[in-house]
Amino acid sequence: MTGSLTRPDLEQIRTWLEEVPDPEVPAVSVMDLGIIRDVQWSGDELVVAITPTYSGCPATSVIALDIEAALRARGLDRLRVERRLSPPWTTDWISEAGRRKLEAYGIAPPVESAGGPSVFDRLLRKPLTIACPRCKSENTSRISEFGSTPCKAQYRCDDCLEPFDYFKCI
């Protein structure tokens, strides 16, 4: 029996990865977040390239372990998870489905493309309008630029009074 006859095709593997949740935001999968940069066979070894969201994000090593565990459970025993830094992860890679899932979970998805204005311009303009994921009101205020994880900021809805997380654009 040769490896090439038994190895599952890449589409199949991608659907399996769709089922691996992000450890910090379990409403979305690692595929939804765009963390998986590549899935390739290298001979009979599967190589999965992942990119960290933030340099110090403690979830990155957990994500690598979760991916490995999920694929081993599907019978893949020759696999390697590689970290890829460049190009750096951007919230633009979050899928449409991922954005909908974030909002349904109560996290406002990122609102602008990460290729937006440079920081010196950003500093001088009015803050972005972030809609409340619960009541959709745009009457919201930022409480802090940082939230429960590095990727989120804290907001409050001034209409329904619900505090919520906003997934920042990077």
Next chain:
Amino acid sequence: MSGQEVLFEYLLRLGDNALILGHRLSEWCGHSPALEEDLALSNVALDLIGQTQLWLNLAGEIEGKGRDADKLAYLRDARDFRNLLLVEQPNGNFAATMARQFHFDAWHYLLLRELTGSKDARIAEIAAKGLKEVTYHLERSRDWILRLGDGTEESHRRMQAAIDDLWMYTGEMFESDEVDQAMMREGIGPDLASLHEPWLGLMRSTAEEATLTLPQPGWAQRGGKRGMHSEHLGYILADLQFLQRAYPNATW
């Protein structure tokens, strides 16, 4: 120094700035004026420690003596650290912490932006990653300068005092020595002096909006980049390195 040795020195500077400031910020954990600030300071610390790992792992690789980021962070003595004097200054009150952060963030942002164009692809890649994070650090620290400077009489007084106290540690950020010059010649790092004007521009416009006064240019403290530190670094290392020194190779 050989080319590899210069590059190693340069990477230590980048990594040690992130490490020491990240450690300082982590000292606030559980002590901040509000829960949101506790989270924010810890998040910024986390970003900086993440960047430290990238810089120091690369430094260790260049050095080629089997040292990784952990060994470089935990097993060097104060004289071997290459961070700026600014980042080792004590946290003081919240205004002092935010003033230190703003001075550093603005410089860090400008430096990383230049380094994204480095001829060394590994450096450009780490800089591009870090720049996204530092953009948020800068937005937040600037907000605090405005809020405290243009706040109550007490918050204004404390922020002004913090800026006056820290100003003499900012000159070192823009001075090039032979390591910086060698990196500049090879297209790896920028001319640090070229960061001064944009940095000063942001300081001026922010101070004006915050009703603060920037100190006059004066004598600058220097030495951090060459391993000549203030007494504070020893205390930081005593805390940071205790576990690995007391229980070598401990893991969890």
